[in-house]
Amino acid sequence: MGAQLRAIRRQIRSVQSTKKITRAMELIAASQIRRAQERVQQARPYAEQITRAIGDVTGQADNLEHPLLEERKDPKGAAVFVVTSDRGLAGAYSANVLRRTEELIQALREEGKEPKLYAVGRKAVGYYRFRERKVEQSWQGISERPSYDDAKEIAGTLIQAFVDREVDEIFGVFTDYVSALTQRAEARRFLPLVVEDVEATEQGPYPLYLFEPDAQTILDALVPRYVEMRVFAALLESAASEHAARQRAMKSATDNADELIKTYTRIANQARQAEITTEISEIVGGAEALAAAAAASERDALAG
Numbered sequence: 001m002g003a004q005l006r007a008i009r010r011q012i013r014s015v016q017s018t019k020k021i022t023r024a025m026e027l028i029a030a031s032q033i034r035r036a037q038e039r040v041q042q043a044r045p046y047a048e049q050i051t052r053a054i055g056d057v058t059g060q061a062d063n064l065e066h067p068l069l070e071e072r073k074d075p076k077g078a079a080v081f082v083v084t085s086d087r088g089l090a091g092a093y094s095a096n097v098l099r100r101t102e103e104l105i106q107a108l109r110e111e112g113k114e115p116k117l118y119a120v121g122r123k124a125v126g127y128y129r130f131r132e133r134k135v136e137q138s139w140q141g142i143s144e145r146p147s148y149d150d151a152k153e154i155a156g157t158l159i160q161a162f163v164d165r166e167v168d169e170i171f172g173v174f175t176d177y178v179s180a181l182t183q184r185a186e187a188r189r190f191l192p193l194v195v196e197d198v199e200a201t202e203q204g205p206y207p208l209y210l211f212e213p214d215a216q217t218i219l220d221a222l223v224p225r226y227v228e229m230r231v232f233a234a235l236l237e238s239a240a241s242e243h244a245a246r247q248r249a250m251k252s253a254t255d256n257a258d259e260l261i262k263t264y265t266r267i268a269n270q271a272r273q274a275e276i277t278t279e280i281s282e283i284v285g286g287a288e289a290l291a292a293a294a295a296a297s298e299r300d301a302l303a304g
Contacts, residue, residue, distance in 0.1 A: 008264055008268045008271060011264050019254055019258065019261070022253040022254045022257060025089065026247055029246040030247050032144070032243040036177075036236070036240035039239075039240075040236045040237060040240055043232060043233060044233075047233055050222060050226050051226065053222055054219070054223065057211070057219050057222065066219055066220060067163050068159065068162065068191055068193045068224070068227065069193055070192055071192050072168045075113055075168030076112070076113060076114060077115075077166060078108050078116070078169040078171060079116050079117075079136070079158055079161055079166075079169070079170040079171065080101060080116065080117055080118065080171050081118045081120075081231070081234075082098070082120065082121075082124045082173045083097065083120045083121060083172070083174040083234055083235060083238040084097050084122075084123040084143065085121050085122075085123050085143045085144075086141055086143045086144065087122075089246060089249055090246040090249055091245045091246070091248060091249035092245070093183070093241065093242055093245035093246070094124070094127075096175070097175055097238075098123075098127055099185070100185035100187055108171075116166070117133065117134065117135045118135070118136050118154070119135050119138045119139075120139045120140075120143060120154070121139075121140065121143045122140050124138070125140065136161075137157055139153075139154060143238065143242060144239055144242060144243070146235035146236065146239055148228070148232055151228055151231040151232035151235055152232075154231050155228040155230075155231040156228075158170050158227070159191070159227055162191050169189060170191040171187055171188065172188050172189075172190050172230070172231070174186060174237060174238045175238050175245075177240040177244065180247070181244075183245060191227065193227065
């Protein structure tokens with residue numbers, strides 16, 4: 001009984017140590033969520049303005065051409081840009097992205113397109129390496145706090161593959177941050193470029209622009225920046241989602257640790273109670289045996 005009680009107490013101490021770690025990680029993730037949210041909010045105005053600018057240029061100037069605007073006939077290859085985490089302990093965050101990627105890959109193959117993988121995060125790299133599937137290029141160590149330089153490098157790689165006709169389409173698979181409780185794995189097409197509509201913030205007649213230099217030069221400068229911004233936005237959304245997923249996972253782990261501690265404590269108390277009851281029974285039994293022996297000795301003495 002004593003050995004069992006000691007084992008239970010060791011388990012309680014072990015769970016308490018784990019709880020301290022998960023609680024600390026939960027607090028760290030909570031603080032990082034706020035920073036990630038701020039970065040997402042700060043990037044959105046730029047994305048809206050560059051989208052509006054491209055829409056204005058293409059809407060008011062005719063016969064503009066750009067390689068990234070080209071819709072190719074009978075596309076054969078498609079780049080799939082996947083954003084996962086570099087670390088674990090984030091629940092199903094990376095698994096949801098990888099599952100969504102597999103759905104996209106299957107859909108592309110059904111359309112006769114051969115997918116080529118470009119991965120961000122050690123989870124994606126490890127996933128495809130284990131399955132012996134080729135990854136064209138990967139980036140690691142940037143998932144939690146991506147920079148614009150990272151996005152620029154990734155966008156440059158994807159754009160070059162498109163311009164060189166190694167691929168005819170580029171898709172991004174990442175986690176869209178909706179709120180601290182809701183994140184969705186999304187698959188969106190990056191190239192050929194589709195300019196997203198932005199709601200007007202001002203009422204009045206459509207403005208007339210004069211382009212300096214010419215509209216084609218402006219478009220050539222804006223379109224790559226637009227793609228970079230799309231990649232950067234995907235990285236930022238994924239970073240915020242990763243921190244939110246990790247906070248929830250660590251909170252769940254902390255709560256589970258509390259429940260385990262309560263369960264083990266109850267078992268320990270029951271074992272200790274049983275041990276005390278056994279000791280009391282042994283003492284009472286011993287006392288009764290001594291009393292019986294003393295009584296027998298006294299009777300023998302009187303009889304003698």
